[in-house]
Amino acid sequence: MSEIKTVLVTGGMGYIGSHTVIALIEQGYQPIIVDDLANSSPEVLNRLKIITGKDIPFFKGNVCDKAFLEKIFSSHKIDAVIHFAGFKAVGESVEKPLEYYRNNLDSTLTLLEVMTEKGVKNIIFSSSATVYGTPVHVPLTEEDPIGTATNPYGTTKIMQEKIFTDYAFVHKDFNIALLRYFNPIGAHPSGLIGEAPYGTPNNLMPYITQVAVGKLPRLTVFGNDYPTPDGTCIRDYIHVCDLADGHVLALKKLAQNPGLVIYNLGTGKGTSVMELIHAYEKATGVKIPYVIAARRPGDVAENYAGTLKAEKELGFKAKRTIFDSCADSNRWQQKNPKGYN
Ligand code: NAD
Numbered sequence: 349m350s351e352i353k354t355v356l357v358t359g360g361m362g363y364i365g366s367h368t369v370i371a372l373i374e375q376g377y378q379p380i381i382v383d384d385l386a387n388s389s390p391e392v393l394n395r396l397k398i399i400t401g402k403d404i405p406f407f408k409g410n411v412c413d414k415a416f417l418e419k420i421f422s423s424h425k426i427d428a429v430i431h432f433a434g435f436k437a438v439g440e441s442v443e444k445p446l447e448y449y450r451n452n453l454d455s456t457l458t459l460l461e462v463m464t465e466k467g468v469k470n471i472i473f474s475s476s477a478t479v480y481g482t483p484v485h486v487p488l489t490e491e492d493p494i495g496t497a498t499n500p501y502g503t504t505k506i507m508q509e510k511i512f513t514d515y516a517f518v519h520k521d522f523n524i525a526l527l528r529y530f531n532p533i534g535a536h537p538s539g540l541i542g543e544a545p546y547g548t549p550n551n552l553m554p555y556i557t558q559v560a561v562g563k564l565p566r567l568t569v570f571g572n573d574y575p576t577p578d579g580t581c582i583r584d585y586i587h588v589c590d591l592a593d594g595h596v597l598a599l600k601k602l603a604q605n606p607g608l609v610i611y612n613l614g615t616g617k618g619t620s621v622m623e624l625i626h627a628y629e630k631a632t633g634v635k636i637p638y639v640i641a642a643r644r645p646g647d648v649a650e651n652y653a654g655t656l657k658a659e660k661e662l663g664f665k666a667k668r669t670i671f672d673s674c675a676d677s678n679r680w681q682q683k684n685p686k687g688y689n
Pocket residue numbers: 358359360361362363364365382383384385386387388409410411412431432433434435436451455474475476477529530531532
């Protein structure tokens with residue numbers, strides 16, 4: 349057993365990172381945030397202070413900048429790292445492959461180099477269900493093979509998992525948790541922090557919330573001719589606060605020196621696009637106008653997590669319902685129609 353107290357959170361100003369920072373503080377950990385604000389706002393820090401009552405150390409900079417990272421590791425006793433920093437927009441990754449490969453791979457390589465130099469041996473990595481590629485069956489379990497990604501973003505996740513796996517093979521004293529997230533939605537129940545995409549959202553929930561506040565006229569449902577009960581695609585939507593709790597449980601696992609471990613973080617329950625629209629309307633009383641359009645290229649019909657391994661080995665079980673997620677996403681968007689601006 350090793351004690352983990354101080355946790356460096358790369359990308360801690362972003363959507364999942366900021367919610368995880370709260371969960372860490374609530375469970376007695378000391379987070380230190382590193383973020384270059386490439387896809388987040390400095391206002392997040394003020395909101396985190398209101399929610400937690402704490403001044404959270406924040407260093408603005410790029411995780412690919414080795415000298416910058418070395419300084420932070422030299423001036424703080426860091427016990428573990430949670431590595432959220434990275435670019436994450438699927439469509440943009442097709443347009444800007446080099447930027448995605450550079451940022452996502454370099455940040456991981458630099459972080460691992462500095463951790464090795466400084467003797468910090470615990471890390472959690474934000475992976476994604478996208479590493480499974482097109483599912484051959486559902487639920488997807490950790491034993492299922494890594495697939496082929498259909499875009500550079502997904503390929504960076506597969507490549508980063510491979511980097512961690514190869515590293516763990518020779519560094520047996522390192523503890524690495526690869527967490528494969530399914531579809532994070534929802535927001536902190538305070539409505540003070542949430543998902544704030546720049547421009548028109550690509551993902552379903554932020555699109556729905558922007559329709560709900562009248563920023564967008566209607567939702568386009570991409571395809572209702574899939575082989576699912578209502579013809580629309582099925583995903584595993586997990587509340588971001590449940591996801592955040594999963595990271596704290598993974599830290600506890602790392603403290604037991606497990607080496608490299610891999611877990612899905614999902615609810616185990618599939619929800620279709622139409623079911624999500626109806627749940628949103630029921631949870632919030634807001635009507636979501638929609639039109640049915642053609643399928644979006646690259647979408648798979650059905651995708652949800654096998655959750656037994658995380659439940660058995662981490663004690664992780666998603667607690668919040670799809671209605672909680674809808675109500676919380678809606679509260680965040682209603683209170684912050686322009687995000688953090
Ligand atoms: P986000 O964009 O809200 O947060 C990422 C944060 O990292 C941002 O604040 C950004 O400014 C920062 N960042 C990016 N590159 C950086 C760099 N080189 N140095 C320092 N900071 C940098 O994204 P998120 O939704 O919170 O996702 C967090 C992680 O989880 C990402 O790695 C993402 O790929 C992964 N993930 C997200 C989802 C999802 O649907 N949101 C699903 C699966 C996996």
